[in-house]
Amino acid sequence: MLNRRETRMVGLAALGAMLEFYDFVVYLFVATALGDAFFPPDVAPWTRQVQTFAIFAIGYLVRPIAGIVMAHFGDVIGRKKMFIFLIVLMAVPTFLIGVLPTYAQAGILAPVALLALRALQGCAVGGELPGAAVFASEHASPTRLGASSGTLHGVVHLGLVLGTGAAALSSVIAVKAGMPSLAWRLPFLAGGVFGLVAAWLRRHLEESPLYAEIRQSNQLSATTPLRAVLTEHAGACMFGLALMFVMAIFSTVFFQFVPAMLTTAYQIPRQDVLHANMLGTLGLAVSMPLWGRVGDLLGWARVLALGAAVNLLVAVWFFHTLPGVLAAHDTLAMPFCVVGVAVAIVIAQVPGLTASLFPTRVRQSGYAVPYNVGAALFAGLSPVTLSWLVRDFGTSAPLYPVLVAAVVTACLAWKVARMPLYLGIHAKRRASVSAQTAEPHGMPDYTKEI
Template sequence: MIQTTKRNLTGQDIKTLFLASLGGALEFYDFVIFVFFAAVIGQLFFPPDIPDWLRQLQSYGIFAAGYLARPLGGVVMAHFGDLFGRKRMFTLSVFLMAVPTLLIGLLPVYANIGYAAPIALLALRVLQGAAIGGEVPGAWVFVAEHVPPRRIGVACGLLTAGLTFGILLGSLAATAVNVTLTPEQIHDYGWRLPFLVGGVFGFLAVYLRSWLEETPIFLEIRQRKALSQELPLKAVIRYHGKAILVSALTTWTLTAAIVVLILMTPTLLQKLAGFSPAATLEANSLATLTLSIACVLVGMAADRFGAVPVLVLGGIGLVVCGYLMYVGLHNAPQMLLPFYGLTGLFVGTIAVVPFIMVRVFPPAVRFSGVSFAYNVAYAVFGGLTPLVVSLLTAKDPVAPAHYVAVTVVIGVVAVLVHGRWARHLPIGRVQAAE
């Protein structure tokens, strides 16, 4: 057995975690920057004579298309990752993200090419979704298989912090554009700048990935000829239905926390409470910073205490913060920064989700299992969440907080029922299907 439970993190482990996390941050920036400019993109890529609510719905629809494309990219990359190695797919995913991000920044708008503009935007967004579908589960599996079993939580926490730091980079880029440019300049060319920069970031991430090494566990699997004897996805579906279910339900909690409280809330607060774009983006940057820090702390806590208490306590805080944002701010708008900062801290509870997922699937099909469960759940829940929350918010301004509360309860129940898996399935057990 390559890994032992008593081994501490080595210098090589730390280097791997750093490079994987930094590359993930750059790739996730590319994926999320779209949402920060959804309003101006809706104005530029759709007919000017349609109602504002329909334009917003169509913009979020294209945003959702990226999530709906995730399962295809994730399953395909995971299939080859389980058969031929994690590193190759880990590097390919970031390259497939860089190209469409750069092209979005160069796209002609509706005024130039008519309906070809939103169609091209949709196609590039689908390519982005396919890339991120392989990136996120691949990254979690990659780092989890590089570190000792008792450090899986901190490894997944650091990687998740890197991914969320990509959101922070997107928020900072959007803030910089909104602060330094006038609305007319943003409309004319400013919205393109973050995409162009993101394309360059993406190619930098490709270079960073070239310094990584294949995971010891996959090398052991290949040496022992313990690769799955059937299609990895087929083995996952046949033998690991319960693992898929608990992974999918906790992923729903993760999507609600990220999509609603981090990605959608700045725009919703502008519309519902009259906050300025600059104020909400500044608060969002603080929330994303506290989120990144909390991911590491949550990973450390999961290593020490297990998934159940971490998710239960973190989930309670998440629900409370959701209502602070959508009820408390109406009575105390001056509390935007502290409320949003605290919310980001509890959104960090999401770092317990990969800690669970990498343990409930065995090594030979781990990449396929995590990718299938996570990406299908994110495609359904993450893709539909902006549409559902937008429609519900039109009737009830507190709907976003209600939605987060419901998903937290579902995630906690799933882990309470199956929580024993989160600590007791050996990360290094080599087996083909079960």
């Protein structure tokens, strides 16, 4: 697996990314309490819910542009500096949300302040995961890039479990203390404090050796990194966007939409669904380092082909078995855990593979473009699209986009075997194609970028 140095670098990168993921999604777990605190009490409950989720959506709306801008500076001034800045940018607004005055105390200024802080959170998270993925990938040995990728993504996804647990614990504390506001204040306060601690720990990280090398030899991009990505690496962007589509569909269908569907269409108690979803997410996170290592052994093409076949079969089994499980009142945990392990085959490869698509001089911008555009298009629009499918085609309709995602994964497996890559053991293939794809602006050939 990873050696001591790689474990330290990936661990600190993943810890910060996990806390940012937690800070970003914990809003969702305390949304009802936030609605009660930040909007007039005489407003209908459904109106407060819409207003609360509208503020939540602001974080997603600012992500594409903000994430690409943050990545630009990661390519221009260095990975480490932006790495520290981004976690501070997330931690400070998160902490401030925890101490905001309520509508009863500040009137309309309360939701306006919440909106502004939520927008800052969106700016931070849009740049954090691309930065963490690139940083960890550039520190990883070529033979352990997959293990680094899977470990990073596994720890990051623990942020979902952490957010759910923090919301549940804060609710219990609020009831025992007789202070309802603690139900939403504590998760934000804790996230802000831990984020600042993680920022302090990141001071001890070393700059990416690949970035330090091109900076020292004055081989940074001669043009704007975003322009270079879109003009010189458009094919890599499209491949990355397709990879984000697959990740968004697998994650959104099984761990966001299906749980909501179970509580509405099947009237399953929310607590039972939440428990099953947490265990499934835990299975997803824990198995990702293993699948990342499998990627090192098999190669990107074979592991994506395996992921396509397994997820196709598991998805058909899941939706075929689900009605029987619900009718028999059996536990939902087992189906969700099986899905989590299956989805992890593909998702574990995403950070390392996406980082491998682009050269060092524009790698962070290259990662940020498909990641943030994909998050806005696919993760943002999937719930609405799935709701329409269920309305018109029934509760088995979420199976269809999963099958499409499995087919797209198979196509990516075929394509990646024919693409030049910049990181990992398969980057050696670049030497044979360097003459056709030589980098402009005095860049060294591909064999020197490993």
